[in-house]
Amino acid sequence: VAYAKKLTKFDATGAMEVAGLHYTNNDQLYTYFLSGILEQGGTYFAEDGRHFKFNTPEAVAVIRKMVEMAQKDKVVDPVTYNAESNWVGAAFAQKLTAIAVLGSWFAGEARITYPDLKFDYVRLPPFMGPQYKFTSVSGWGIVVTKYTKHPDIAWKLAAALSADPENALHFNITTGTIPALKQVANDPRLHQAHPFMKDLLELLPYGVFQGDVTDPHQLEFDIVYPNIIQAIQGMISPEEAAQRIHEEANAMVDSAGK
DSSP: OHHHHHHOEEOTTSOEEEEEEEOOSHHHHHHHHHHHHHHTTOOSBOTTSSSBOOSSHHHHHHHHHHHHHHHTSOSOOTTTSSSSSSOHHHHHHTTSEEEEOOOTHHHHHHHHHOTTOOOOOOOOOOSSSSSOOEEEOOOSOOOOOTTOSOHHHHHHHHHHHHTSHHHHHHHHHHHTOOOSSHHHHTOHHHHHHOTTHHHHHTTGGGEEEOOOOSOHHIIIIIIIHHHHHHHHTTSSOHHHHHHHHHHHHHHHHHHHOO
């Protein structure tokens, strides 16, 4: 945040020309929210493991910090920079933001799509405390539809693309994604292509599965993001955002049945 404040730029009218830190996209708010709760020693699941506890002091503290970064530190204008306007990757490529919070895949994407863009990919500090703890979901994989007429051939192709170390290495180098195979993760060719990978791989022991959240897409895009971005924009309080997320997330679970 200290660096971002120095990098933020405003025009003569006070409008933000360059955001110092663009963290107000849907993926970023969702992952920061869940991880920030865990980093404080909290949990977002109720005792039954299906319902949620989002109206907690830990949840409110995460949202409050997100609000302060925009409203107090002014490192981003959440009205101009969000999931619907100035998407984080495009904003970074167009030099409308100095620091962009993005998954490692963007490093691979940017090298291909924006070959003249000069940038570095670095590990950010923990969001809510001194120790990393973050949620994780399964990565980019290859699936085979149950309707295929040739499942044996399809699975052989899937294995050739993802389980063969050389092919997997090619995929991870091209995309800049974290390897699923430990053999690839330790391959010096990966680290030569992406020096930042060493820092990312050191974080893996601090990751935990996000759990069965009923409908991850609905939770992120329809519940967590809309409420938190409204709080960051000053439309509702952090407490109201946490309570709304709590109620809507549990309604999602109930509507899904047992």
